[in-house]
């Protein structure tokens with residue numbers, strides 16, 4: 001679809017703010033690692049890695065956005081109707097970031113080594129299946145709704161499985177947390193559901209009609225989800241381990 | 250509008266100096282964090298994050314400036330009249346940097362945790378509303394003065410609300426500062442008013458006439474405001490916490 005100048009600029013803006021935020025917070029997380037007991041340092045470092053990886057992917061989406069439209073009269077017209085701009089890079093990037101984010105949770109809760117590996121693996125398997133089935137389905141976003149929906153449902157089944165595994169890790173987190181920090185894992189749980197839940201909404205959105213507004217709102221939703229599920233999540237986990245390392249001495 | 254070669258070069262130069270300064274000071278603020286008591290380290294680190302994020306946004310404005318004009322005869326003509334170069338990226342970036350700058354103030358003054366969160370939230374809400382209403386209004390900068398003015402006024406209402414909240418934090422800052430540093434919060438207050446006050450002036454400027462000079466002066470004003478409200482402000486706060494951590498031992 002063609003975009004108005006306002007829609008085009010909003011899209012660039014949203015993508016630019018997202019990659020800027022991700023890159024800038026690399027510094028925050030590296031500096032944070034300094035303040036922590038050695039055993040927890042890896043938690044903000046993982047966030048720094050996620051920031052770098054997601055920042056690069058979002059910068060790619062940004063350039064793609066810039067390159068995919070040309071100004072004709074007062075409207076920005078796609079260079080190749082329906083096939084130029086794609087969100088597919090996001091899904092590729094999730095394959096890297098999502099396993100890190102999930103493992104980070106188990107590490108922050110200080111699970112002992114063999115359990116950590118088992119729990120991480122049991123979260124990563126459904127997560128990767130969720131992403132890849134979703135990636136396959138999202139190529140239907142330009143109008144093939146049955147493809148979008150069938151693969152969306154399959155992907156959601158893996159999402160539910162993932163949620164069950166994450167719930168298990170949260171329960172262990174409550175057990176391992178010092179008494180003063182008991183409330184944190186539960187709050188992280190609600191935060192996880194609210195932020196990861198935005199992705200399927202953004203995925204399904206094109207069915208509301210393939211208009212310029214939908215294209216832009218979708219980028220907005222993805223970006224809010226990205227900033228909260230990676231950046232703010234990272235801040236929360238870093239603060240949790242900061243308290244925890246202070247309490248544990 | 251078309252720009253003379255001098256105007257075009259000045260604009261590039263101003264933007265280039267701004268992003269260069271922001272990037273370079275990342276190093277300064279990271280090194281500064283080293284010198285401080287652990288509880289204040291976060292203050293210069295937040296400045297480093299702001300530098301990185303604003304640097305990226307200004308580099309984007311710089312590239313956009315370069316791409317938006319072509320040399321025709323002796324004049325730089327916009328590739329698409331009135332619609333190509335835009336300041337909108339700045340507003341997007343403020344959404345990230347402004348909440349950090351405000352929270353940084355409350356942290357530097359060493360407010361205790363629950364109060365810190367409450368005060369930060371009460372500053373961030375009007376600040377974000379101010380930015381977003383301003384962003385919406387600035388799309389009127391190419392000639393829709395009523396849009397520019399109405400949304401400018403709405404945005405100013407939020408600015409006034411923000412000023413009241415900041416004033417509250419300054420007052421607390423005077424109370425929590427060691428006796429030798431009592432004057433600092435008040436000076437920061439005046440500095441805050443003077444530098445943040447430049448933004449609405451730059452916003453309103455196009456109404457003086459949409460000439461090449463106005464376009465360039467506007468970049469100059471924005472850049473002065475950026476360097477003072479982020480970079481110099483960061484230096485001031487870092488020096489304040491340096492003294493404070495020396496006094497507190």
Ligand SMILES: CC1=C(/C=C/C(C)=C/C=C/C(C)=C/C=O)C(C)(C)CCC1
Nearest residue numbers: 097134152155156159196199200203229
């Ligand atoms: C349920 C569902 C999905 C869920 C995606 C999620 C939950 C993605 C999370 C991504 C994160 C957290 C990335 C961070 O880097 C898809 C694949 C959109 C397809 C439609 C169904």
Ligand SMILES: CC1=C(/C=C/C(C)=C/C=C/C(C)=C/C=O)C(C)(C)CCC1
Nearest residue numbers: 346383401404405408445448449452478
């Ligand atoms: C009052 C007012 C404005 C105020 C903007 C301010 C005060 C921006 C501050 C930005 C900072 C400090 C950025 C640092 O990164 C707008 C939005 C221009 C719109 C017109 C009315």
